[in-house]
Each structure stands twice: as C-alpha cells, then as structure tokens.
Amino acid sequence: MSRGRFISFEGIDGAGKSSHIDALAAALRDQGHTVLLTREPGGTPLAEQLRTLFLQQPMDALTEALLVFAGRRDHLRTVIQPALAAGTVVLCDRFTDATFAYQGGGRGFDATVLARLEAWVQADEAGGLVQPDQTLWFDLPPAVAAQRRAAARDADRLESEDQAFFDRVRAGYARRAAADPQRFVRIDADHPRDAVWAAVHQAVFGRAPAAGLGG
Ligand code: TMP
Numbered sequence: 042m043s044r045g046r047f048i049s050f051e052g053i054d055g056a057g058k059s060s061h062i063d064a065l066a067a068a069l070r071d072q073g074h075t076v077l078l079t080r081e082p083g084g085t086p087l088a089e090q091l092r093t094l095f096l097q098q099p100m101d102a103l104t105e106a107l108l109v110f111a112g113r114r115d116h117l118r119t120v121i122q123p124a125l126a127a128g129t130v131v132l133c134d135r136f137t138d139a140t141f142a143y144q145g146g147g148r149g150f151d152a153t154v155l156a157r158l159e160a161w162v163q164a165d166e167a168g169g170l171v172q173p174d175q176t177l178w179f180d181l182p183p184a185v186a187a188q189r190r191a192a193a194r195d196a197d198r199l200e201s202e203d204q205a206f207f208d209r210v211r212a213g214y215a216r217r218a219a220a221d222p223q224r225f226v227r228i229d230a231d232h233p234r235d236a237v238w239a240a241v242h243q244a245v246f247g248r249a250p251a252a253g254l255g256g
Contacts, residue, residue, distance in 0.1 A: 045075075045129040047121065047172075048245065049136040051214060052179030053207045054200045055186030055193070056230045061179075061241045062132055068242070068250075069130050077124045080134035081112065085119055088112030096197045102148035109140050110158045117163065117171055136173055137163065138217045143199065146213020147206045172224065177244055178214055179230040179237075183207035 048065075050058045066076045082092035091112040095105065113136075124131050137159055144150045163171045183204050190200055218225040226244040230237055242250040 042126075042128045045125040045127065045131060047125055047131045047133070047174050049133045049138065049173040049176045050179065051135060051138045051142070051176055052181070052230060053142075053183060053186050053210050053214075055188075055190035056179035056181055057189065057234070057237065058134065058177070058179045058230075060234070061238060062134055064238060065241060065245060066132055068246075069132075075127075075129045077120070077129050077131045078134075079116070079120060079131065081116065081136055081139065082109050083112065084116040084121075084133070085112070087115045096199070099198070102144050102150035103154070105148070106140055106144045106150060106155060106158060109144075110162045113137065114162045122171065133173070136176075138176060138178075138214065141217050142210045142213035146216070147199075147202065147210040149209070174224070175244070176218075176221075176225050177228050177241060178218055178225055179228050180211070180214065181230040183211060185231055 050062055052058050062078065066078050069076045081088070082095050083089045088111075091108050095108050095112075100108075121131055121133070140159075141152060141155055145152045145155050160170065165171050186207065187204060190196065218227060228237060228240045228244065232240075239249055242248070
C-alpha cells in the first residue's frame with residue numbers, strides 16, 4: 042500500500058482555517074480518499090490532556106515547547122504514522138511550524154533548541170524527519186485576525202496575547218515558509234471565504250474548485 046499524504050494547516054489564531062479543513066476533508070472523501078482529521082496540541086487521549094494544561098496553566102516557553110513536543114511524539118507514533126502507513130490522508134490542524142512560530146517567534150524562545158526537539162521527536166526509521174508533505178499557511182494581518190477572534194469566542198491563554206505577540210508569530214511562520222518553500226503554500230486569508238477556499242483547492246488539487254465552498 043502506498044503511503045498516505047500528510048497535510049498541515051497553520052496560521053495565527055483567527056486566520057479562519059477550520060472551516061476550510063472540514064471542506065477539504067469532504068472534497069477528499071468525495072474523491073474516494075480515506076481522511077483522518079486531527080489537531081495539535083492534541084490528537085490522542087494523552088495529548089488532549091496535555092493540550093488542556095497547555096492552554097490553561099501559566100508556564101514558561103521551554104515548558105510550553107516540551108509539552109507540545111511530548112504530545113506530538115504520542116500523536117505521531119500512535120495516530121499519524123500508522124494512518125500514513127495505511128494510505129490515509131492526514132489533515133492536521135497545526136503541527137511543528139506552530140511551535141517555531143508561537144514559542145520561537147511569539148515567545149522569543151531559542152529556535153536551535155526547538156530544532157533539536159524536532160529532530161528527536163520526529164526522527165523516522167530511515168534517519169530522516171517525519172514532516173508534513175504540504176503545509177497550508179493561512180496568512181493575514183494580526184489586526185484583522187484580532188477582529189475575527191473578538192467576534193468568535195472567549196480567548197484562551199495564547200489568544201489573549203497582544204498584537205505585538207501575533208506580529209512575532211506571523212514573522213515566525215514567514216521564516217519557516219522561507220526555509221521550506223517546497224512544502225509551504227501561503228494562502229492569503231484576508232479575502233472572502235470562497236476566494237480562500239479556491240486557493241486551498243488549487244493548492245491541494247492543482248486546479249480551481251468546480252463550484253463554491255466544498256465544490
Ligand atoms: P488551536 O486553538 O488552533 O487548536 O491552537 C491552540 C493554541 O496553541 C493556538 O493559540 C496555537 C498554540 N500552539 C502553540 O503555541 N504551539 C504549538 O506547537 C501548537 C501546535 C499550538
């Protein structure tokens with residue numbers, strides 16, 4: 042059986058990726074793919090418990106990074122790698138780029154330490170790194186994202202950070218994208234939903250959608 046495809050979705054809070062992940066899962070299933078929708082922090086019972094701690098308890102940046110990488114290790118070994126081996130398309134709402142953007146960019150934590158954790162946690166049997174095949178980065182100005190967040194829900198610990206923090210997170214994503222342009226696709230999320238969906242569809246299927254959202 043051929044290996045599945047691993048697609049991650051990134052962006053600052055309020056970038057609007059969630060509805061597009063669901064639409065993409067539906068479009069892939071319509072084409073006959075088996076699709077697994079998952080997320081980070083989270084994706085396993087252990088990692089979901091770590092997520093709750095991560096989002097609610099005050100902690101320093103290294104502790105944040107250790108918690109998300111601990112959950113990631115469990116998620117990779119028990120969910121993502123078995124699914125890919127079975128030929129499943131894995132759609133993951135955030136992955137390691139979020140750690141480089143939020144802990145590295147937002148918190149200003151040392152990226153070389155993050156890279157070491159990444160190398161430990163994501164090592165595969167062939168001596169390489171398990172990474173997404175494709176990463177869709179929903180990019181938009183932090184001020185626009187802040188308006189969307191204010192309209193949407195109560196803020197958790199990270200969503201409560203100020204705009205300067207999200208400016209640094211965005212810059213962190215930009216650095217990761219520049220370092221791996223083959224994997225990253227920047228989606229301009231500062232557009233109406235149909236236009237963003239068209240860009241997502243184009244990135245994944247290599248062509249525009251036949252109709253509007255979900256087509
Ligand atoms: P979510 O609400 O999009 O699921 O993400 C939860 C928060 O966790 C979001 O503010 C981004 C943050 N986060 C990190 O700070 N580091 C990470 O490694 C990940 C995966 C998420």
